[in-house]
Amino acid sequence: MAEKKATTKKAPSKKEDSKKVAPVKQETKKAAAPAAKPKAAPAEAAAVAPTTNAGDARVGVFICHCGTNIAGSMDIEAVQEASKKVPHVAYVDNYKYMCSMPGQTVISKAVKDHKLTAVVVAACTPRLHEPTFRTATKDAGLNPFRFEMANIRDQNSWVHMHDREGSTDKAIDAIKIAVAKAALLQDLHPKSVPVEPTAMVVGAGVAGMQAALDLAAAGIKTYLIESDMSIGGRMSQLDKTFPTLDCSQCILTPKMVDVGRAENIELMTWSEVHEVEGYIGNFDVTIRKKARGVMTPKEAEAKGIVGGGCNGCGDCENVCPVVKPNEFEIGMKPRKAIYINHPQVVPLIYTIDFNSCVKCGLCVTACGPEKRAIDLEMKDEFVKVKVGTAILATGYDIFPIEKKEEWGYKRFENVISSLEFERLICASGPTGGHLVRPSDGETPKRVAFVLCAGSRDNTGTGKPYCSRFCCMYSLKHAHQIIEKIPGCIPYLFYMDIRSFGKMYEEFYYRIQDEGAKFIRGRVANIIEDPKTKNLHVMTDDTLLDRPIDMEVDMVVLAAAIQPKEDTNRTRKLFGVSCSMDGWLLEAHPKLNPCGTTTAGVFLAGVCQGPKDIPDTVASAEGAASAASIPIHMGAVELEPYFAMCIEDKCAGCGMCVNLCPYSALSLVEKNGRTVMQVTEAKCKGCGTCGGFCPGGAIWMNHFATPQIVAQIDAFLLGGEQ
Amino acid sequence: MARTKGYPEALEKKLRDQRYIREDSNPEFTKNVKAISRTIAHMCYQCGTCTGSCPSAPRSSYRIRKFMRRAVLGLENEALTDPDLWLCTTCYSCSDRCPRDIIPTDVIMSMRNLAFKRDIVPVNFLKTVQAIYASGHGVPNNDVNRAAREKLGLTRDPPTTHMYPEYMPGIRKIIDHYKLKAEADRIVKEREG
Structure with a gap:
């Protein structure tokens, strides 16, 4: 493939490269478009610089209204008229919803009728619809990489909603830039790599266990890695689960036993992921067995x-x-x-x-x-395994609530955290299920529950998010003390009771009926009576509009949760991002909640954000399903954005080799010279090497220097090249 | 007639429609409070931490949370004409603990500023202004204090404007710049004749 496209003339100078280049062979587009899929280019093929030439490119521009999302904020007609005047544009059209079937038909029909060589769609973002329009481009008979997107919605109409003129001008600029690149686009062919038919799950709490069980049931050999000495995670510390009041251990133990027994699961406890190399289908993971x-x-x-x-x-x-x-x-x-x-x-x-x-x-x-x-x-021992896909299920820790000093945790003996309450009320816990005051071992008769302890807090000390299950477990705690301690009254100090799940609101009703007292006010501070070790809970009963001083025997803080301590290290090993609050970042919050931006790596459970048990298990099953797809497919296509070495220009200095964050580059001997070689499957196309190479010897597919220079020129010079 | 004195008025007040209506809300008020207080007054979610922290609330009808609500809703008249506005001791406990990182104390201060523009201000506050103008102190030194200081081995007057009256012109210049003394004198005169 590359031989055909690589012109045989010597590599042009930078200036020629970016501006005008010698006439192109007409057959490029004709031959390339319907060409039988050539094999992935071997590294030698890149011996000569591939050149691009806008010569007689014929670009089609398709402007999407996105209903009123775009059309409501700009003058589509004006954008269309201006686009017609952009060099290389052979056809312009607009449509209400370009992503719809009729919209895609507009594209494929125009490609055929007007002999287009490249397609520009001015619409939303590549993140949303690049795959859609690439498919449309392909269906029209072009190479799918002869497509470029101009973002005139998310980065234009949505931000400049009230500036019709400005957003119209900006859209025209965006189209000029996209056309400049489209005219220089080349045929690219995704590389297909085999997928190792094994998976890895990191973390064996309820999410990790469920994901591993599902993968194993689907016939996939799964390594389940747990840093603690046994599995079960947080759920194994809980006494009962809301709203059904099942005993947590009773419903979890069978799963734990299944995990221990499953033939397809290789359980590695007291182990940590130490190093990760490779890419989707071929991750080489080193595990440290402590x-x-x-x-x-x-x-x-x-x-x-x-x-x-x-x-x-x-x-x-x-x-x-x-x-x-x-x-x-x-x-x-x-x-x-x-x-x-x-x-x-x-x-x-x-x-x-x-x-x-x-x-x-x-x-x-x-x-x-x-x-x-x-x-x-x-x-410690180090074990290497090869896996096709991986799921992170690293879970959560309790926020160190003593940081909110006003509630006195770790200062006042009878102020405990909700997880401590779980252990105290649990039959297998330290007190055999008897809730007692740490100060004197007495049974409390009045217990205050402080909700949103550290959650929904924008001070910088706490967590700005809702921890999502504290309301419900506090209701459960209230039920448990009413049930276990006759005459004991639970007081729940709350801002909002968020009982959003199935049968949750009904549970709230039940607990109120059982005698729990709900006081709408966030606790301002807690004062200890030094003699009795009783606690004074100070707040505002906002519904009564009166400050309140409630003396209780014990306070339970429904502490916020935060990502597990080691999450950051683990996520970096797998190349997964996190949001500002530290939770791991999904590929799309709504449409791809289990995926990540690293192909082949998925998220399950609370590591992605606070979840109760039903949501955690559902997310784990989703992640397992997603992680099994590449394995069942047997092969995955990698985006052909890899770097290529222009061997004529390469001086073999090797500086790029050290810069590459993915270890994709190496130096090899070729025809008596030392030159750089790219392992395409490892290359992520980040461009670090290409941007650095002092000799300009690295060609970044789809983001090549001439293409980028043309885009800049188009913006600065108004489309003239 | 005299025996029912006050009752018809009280009854009428009780039976009055107390709903607040859209016209009671002035969006400009919310903006002004934010601009003067330099805090995000509109972000209050009414958790009650402020009132729960307030040393004034248990002993008075002052409810800082209520003023925050009025700031959110733009209930200008209700906020500025409520005498409770002047019961804040500016201890900043609410500001220390507010989970939304608002500074309610500064919201109160901004409302007091806006009220002052409408001449709504208790006379004792104005007398404080006059006292500062006269002596540099809101609560000037007195003989009881002087005796106590002497007992403790301190100077009879503290090292302030009491000891260095030469700094008084500077203080007066600042107060005059804002016409604070003149306004205070005017309002006190209007109230007390």
């Missing part, structure tokens, strides 16, 4: 200890002399240096906390010579 000091039966067998390895008996834990606060119980229960999170853990394998282990060896003796599961000298 030293857990205890071998699984499988690992023991691999070391020749037949019938050995941890069987979860707990003998080691009994003899361990080290006592530390248990993180799973938020420090409210002790644990040993060798421990499990809770009795139902999957996998049932003990783990040593090497930060506190004194290596006394008592556990080794207790474990015995048969099992020999414990290895106090174990080191």
